[in-house]
Amino acid sequence: MKKVWFLLIALSFFAGATIESSTHAAAQQTSIPSWVKNTALWWGKGQIADADFIKAIQWLVDNGLIHVSNSQTLPQTTGSLPAVNSTIFSPCTEVNLGSASDCLAKYLPLPSEIGPQWSSHNGIDIPNGIQSKVMTQMVREDFENVNSNPVEIFDVWIQEYQPPEKGQAIFKMDENSMQKGATKFFGDANSNDTSFICICGDGTGGTSYNSEFVAGSVIVKVDGIGNPKTVISDMGNINKIILSKIIQSQ
Numbered sequence: 273m274k275k276v277w278f279l280l281i282a283l284s285f286f287a288g289a290t291i292e293s294s295t296h297a298a299a300q301q302t303s304i305p306s307w308v309k310n311t312a313l314w315w316g317k318g319q320i321a322d323a324d325f326i327k328a329i330q331w332l333v334d335n336g337l338i339h340v341s342n343s344q345t346l347p348q349t350t351g352s353l354p355a356v357n358s359t360i361f362s363p364c365t366e367v368n369l370g371s372a373s374d375c376l377a378k379y380l381p382l383p384s385e386i387g388p389q390w391s392s393h394n395g396i397d398i399p400n401g402i403q404s405k406v407m408t409q410m411v412r413e414d415f416e417n418v419n420s421n422p423v424e425i426f427d428v429w430i431q432e433y434q435p436p437e438k439g440q441a442i443f444k445m446d447e448n449s450m451q452k453g454a455t456k457f458f459g460d461a462n463s464n465d466t467s468f469i470c471i472c473g474d475g476t477g478g479t480s481y482n483s484e485f486v487a488g489s490v491i492v493k494v495d496g497i498g499n500p501k502t503v504i505s506d507m508g509n510i511n512k513i514i515l516s517k518i519i520q521s522q
Contacts, residue, residue: 308332361488361518364409364432372396376411376430376490379521381513386506389419408432408489415510417498424498428510429491436489443486446493450482469507483507487518 311320311328364375383390393414402410410431417424433439448461450470459468467485474480474497481496481503494510496503 304332361490361522362432362434362436363490363521365434367409369398369402369404369407369409372398372411373409376409376432377413379430379490379492379514379517380411380413380428381415381510381517383415385513386415386510387417389417390415391417393425404433406433406435406438408434417506420498420502422498424496424502424506426494426496426506426510428514429493429495430514431491431493432489433491434489439486439489439491443484443491446484446491450484455479481507483511485511485515487515490518 308328308331311325363379364373367373367375377396380396383392393416394412396411396413398410399412410429412427412429415426415428431439431442433442443466444461447459447465447468450468450472451457451459451461454470454472456471457468459465459470461468466487468483470482470484472480472482478497479500481500483494485492492511492514494507496507
């Protein structure tokens with residue numbers, strides 16, 4: 273689970289490597305030192321310790337390339353991170369797929385938690401035609417911000433699989449599939465990663481942004497379209513809200 277936590281913190285770093293910084297002139301590109309990029313690469317491959325990766329992220333914060341609000345803190349290298357047992361966390365063991373229920377819906381963010389301009393688009397539902405012998409429950413909530421330009425829209429999916437190990441297996445299948453079709457991909461389908469980010473085509477010539485992480489039997493998916501900078505930022509925010517709700521429920 274701490275891989276998920278680190279990835280959410282690192283969203284700003286990965287976005288900053290490809291998107292213009294808001295703290296500089298519009299024509300000026302954010303410059304990420306090569307040693308920081310190499311540190312992230314080596315950490316993703318398991319070649320260096322978590323503490324070394326955190327130091328690189330901290331350097332970006334200290335030098336103004338990542339902006340952390342007063343309510344956010346980086347994990348301490350000497351402390352412990354919030355954790356969800358990867359095989360025990362399983363909130364919907366008594367529920368059968370067929371109708372949305374509170375066991376997963378309670379982990380979805382409220383529009384107000386994402387920001388003041390957000391609204392619920394379609395409400396909590398389970399799409400028609402879903403058939404699965406191992407999926408216990410699934411909920412989906414659509415969110416939109418019509419005040420952004422272009423309009424920013426997210427589909428947030430939370431799914432649970434039984435047995436819990438099946439959730440891990442489905443996640444790895446998703447990771448492998450998304451990696452093959454990605455324009456940019458942050459993660460590694462050949463490692464023990466528990467989260468990934470995919471920037472890929474949406475089939476119409478545009479770009480979609482996708483993230484996924486797994487906690488025990490539960491898979492969380494966030495799909496977004498809109499302005500690249502705000503989509504990356506809000507996608508990370510949505511994931512942090514859901515992860516926080518999962519941690520607080522334990």
